[in-house]
Amino acid sequence: MSAVPRNPHRVCVAGASGRMGQMLVEAVRASGDCVLTGALDIPASPALGLDAGAYAGQTTGVAITADVGAGLAASQVLIDFTRPEGTLGHIRECVKHGVNVVIGTTGFTDEQKAEIAEASKSIAIMMAPNMSVGVNVTFKLLEMAAKALSTGYDIEIIEAHHRHKVDAPSGTALKMGEVIAEALGRDLKDCAVYAREGVTGERDPSSIGFAAIRGGDIVGDHTVLFAGTGERIEITHKSSSRVTYAQGSLRAVRFLADKTSGLYDMYDVLGLH
Structure with missing residues (x-):
């Protein structure tokens, strides 16, 4: 001790x-x-x-x-x-x-x-929804990326956690969405899409999409995808412990x-x- x-x-x-x-x-x-x-x-x-x-x-x-x-x-x-x-x-x-x-x-x-x-x-x-120093630096990077990629890029947030997690999307994913929405001058409540099924129609370019994966003992993986024409930018943070x-x-x-x-x-x- x-x-x-x-x-x-x-x-x-x-x-x-x-x-x-x-x-x-x-x-x-x-x-x-x-x-x-x-x-x-x-x-x-x-x-x-x-x-x-x-x-x-x-x-x-x-x-x-x-x-x-x-x-x-x-x-x-x-x-x-x-x-x-x-x-x-x-x-x-x-x-x-x-x-x-x-x-x-x-x-x-x-x-x-x-x-x-x-x-x-x-x-x-x-x-804070995530105490990781690396995740919080990632939030700052997302703020910068969102401002630079404010037009012509679709934004999707994908997160994965262990089978025991009881809430979805994760608090970290939601915080990522809030950071991006604020940088774009939007309210996440108005532009978040949490589920897609069936004939959904074309993607609303102002929306921020979420996808949640649950399984095994995944500590926490988060990726934000900025998908433009001819290129994709992915900002990812993975926790191993x-x-x-x-x-x-x-x-x-x-x-x-x-x-x-x-x-x-x-x-x-x-x-x-």
């Missing part, structure tokens, strides 16, 4: 027994400036009471609990990659305890996003360390605005 640094960032991890939760626990444990102070899971989890590092054969000294207040008691920041309803419940508790939040959860409704924005008046929240999301999350933790309120994204964390 790594030595505890002086004045470490005190981190609680939600969904601590899940695939992403375990990656986060290990990233915190292995970091030089963070310490695990809480680990949360649902009341029905068989991992309750176990050490948060047990799945990896490590000892953190922190037991997984369903008591959100107890998990947050000694923490400065919560990292949450769970489900929208669970994340919102955690945020309400974070507001009560003055704990900042790093949100990697996707699939929020507009109403839920509004609740998060309201909570950010009381605590600092960093929310969730570790990139964990490391991006820790960068967000460090970014929030001196913040007491506000709603931020990974562009803020990486200085890409």
Whole structure:
């Protein structure tokens, strides 16, 4: 176990027994400036009471609990990659305890996003559909490409994830669409096409299409295709491990360390605005 640094960032991890939760626990444990102070899971989890590092054969000294207040008691920041309803419940508790939040959860409704924005008046929240540094650089590249290829190019977004992912398109794919639409002066709600079947007619040149693939253990692949006459431009990001999301999350933790309120994204964390 790594030595505890002086004045470490005190981190609680939600969904601590899940695939992403375990990656986060290990990233915190292995970091030089963070310490695990809480680990949360649902009341029905068989991992309750176990050490948060047990799945990896490590000892953190922190037991997984369903008591959100107890998990947050000694923490400065919560990292949450769970489900929208669970994340919102955690945020309400974070507001009560003055704990900042790093949100990697996707699939929020507009109403839920509004609740998060309201909570950010009381605590600092960093929310992003993808914590990967590479993905966020890709967002910036897409913004540049969309502006340069604003006419004469059809835009399609193709994403692939593991069989267990419950939402589609992915939050990252939707964010890509939002970035492109904004660069083109459009609203994604007005130009997105999420499904095609049967006689669809000619493609609307102002539309942004989405296709979702689910299968196996694909961590996350995203490709944006700009298809013109006589050429195609493809901008692709492929994840081979969730570790990139964990490391991006820790960068967000460090970014929030001196913040007491506000709603931020990974562009803020990486200085890409």
